[in-house]
Amino acid sequence: MTSSTKCGFAAVVGKPNVGKSTLVNQLVGRKVGITSPKPQTTRKRILGVKTKGNIQIIFVDTPGLTLSRTLLGRTMLNQSKEALSDCDLALFVADASGFAPDREDRIAWRIFASEMKFRAAAPPIYLVLNKADKFKDKKELLPIIKNFSTLGTFQDVFPVSALKGENLEPLENAILKYIPESPHYFPSSEQEPQExxxxxxxxxxxxxxxxxxxxxxxxxxxxxxxxxxxxxxxxxxxxxxxxxxxxxxxxxxxxxxxxxxxxxxxxxxxxxxxxxxxxxxxxxxxxxxxxxxxxxxxxxxxxxx
Ligand SMILES: Nc1nc2c(ncn2[C@@H]2O[C@H](COP(=O)(O)OP(=O)(O)OP(=O)(O)O)[C@@H](O)[C@H]2O)c(=O)[nH]1
Ligand SMILES: [Mg+2]
Structure with missing residues (x-):
């Protein structure tokens, strides 16, 4: 019997400060990128590699999708766009405690959607509603899921808490579904591909x-x-x-x-x-x-x- 390996890129995008880096760190299981309570913390694409048996997922943390007039801001946006150009699936992250998409979420979605037009085939997109820990009664999340689902077309929606590590398993399983057969790009050691x-x-x-x-x-x-x-x-x-x-x-x-x-x-x-x-x-x-x-x-x- 031959054992096949799988490997793929999951891009993590969304407006600034929604918890993308916190999510990547939790999913990878160690601190890959820095986080902070201030928007525009992440300034470049950062790879977080998770290898589990014959499956390797490369999470791509990105700067928040937003418009900026500075060269740094435009460079950051290009970093996010590049992550979207070759990912196997995308996690669009939003802050559930906002109750409904705001102007910034819509801008982020618009940039995201226009980037998808450059691709021959759009990858599957999951909506991740983060910061769900802010709701004690999880029933409160139902209308919020509905509100955010109007942003675009998603394969599925996952309310999670990246910070507390809550409800990540269903998301992880769903990600695995779209990791294609491929050799691993990184050695399975714990080492990060970051200098x-x-x-x-x-x-x-x-x-x-x-x-x-x-x-x-x-x-x-x-x-x-x-x-x-x-x-x-x-x-x-x-x-x-x-x-x-x-x-x-x-x-x-x-x-x-x-x-x-x-x-x-x-x-x-x-x-x-x-x-x-x-x-x-x-x-x-x-x-x-x-x-x-x-x-x-x-x-x-x-x-x-
Ligand atoms: N309550 C709560 N706070 C969270 C959660 N995830 C992230 N945060 C907080 O939200 C803030 C922003 O988190 P980051 O992970 O830096 O957010 P980001 O989307 O990477 O931000 P940028 O890189 O600036 O675009 C930090 O203060 C985190 O601690 C969560 O699940 N629950
Ligand atoms: Mg970040």
Whole structure:
């Protein structure tokens, strides 16, 4: 008997902040991408590989489908569109606690639907109504399912809680149905196809998103500029730079007596140490780079293209 293998791409899309990255992390079973309470956290396509026996699912987390005038915003949108161009199925995620689709959901759907027109055959689409944990009485979800189903044509609808890991099994089983026969694209090891430096800079950015408010985190980006053994070779020296658009943002990020930068650094270092399983010296700097969001070479340097 020959045993066939299966492998396919499941794109996870929707308007910003609905819990796409939280969902991918839960489905994959580890932190693949950063999450935050602020919209437009994810800035590029991120692959999360889950291998179970002879089946491999590659989840593609994407930036929220939204319109933006900046080069960064347009680059982010292209990342999401590319994920849609070759996926085997799509999960369109919405926030159930919104009760009904809002303007942003409709824009996201419109972008999604127009992207589908470029494909010879549209893939199956599941509607995922996330944040269902916000409803104690699950009966309340029935009219909400009906409201969101008007957005488009879906194969099926799944109310879930990505955060609490609730009701994901029916969704997982449904995803398996559309994973085609194919060799696996990634080795079945736990390793992510994401570069270490990128993962570290994302952790730094996540801490900024949690600790700093208003427009500052949206205008911030992080890069790992140096990584080498420390004075004690058991340790790792990492030099990270946080780029901001304005001098005033730098002031906020550094904080009084450098306290904010220290907080960001401590939180980031702890998580990096947990990931790399060794002591880390994280040397963080803040640099003003006006209009970095409009500069192609900066977007490339930051890995967003
Ligand atoms: N209550 C609740 N909150 C959730 C759930 N899933 C995600 N969240 C929260 O929603 C916020 C956004 O989550 P993300 O996973 O970053 O959302 P996203 O869709 O990836 O956002 P962008 O990358 O900005 O488009 C975070 O504060 C999450 O903790 C859920 O199932 N229930
Ligand atoms: Mg995200």
């Amino acid at each position: 270490e430096r990128v993962r570290i800079s994302e952790i730094i950015r996540e801490k900024i998103l949690f600790l700093v408010h208003q427009e500052v985190p949206h205008g911030a980006a992080a890069a790992v500029e140096e990584m080498r053994p420390g004075k004690n070779p058991e340790t790792l020296y990492i030099k990270g730079t946080i780029f901001v658009q304005k001098e005033s943002h730098k002031g906020i990020l550094v904080g009084k007596d450098g306290k904010m930068l220290k907080k960001i650094g401590t939180l980031a270092r702890k998580e990096i140490e947990f990931e790399l399983k060794k002591p880390v010296y994280l040397d963080l700097w803040v640099k003003v780079k006006a209009e970095w969001q409009e500069r192609e070479e900066m977007l490339r340097y930051l890995g967003y293209v």
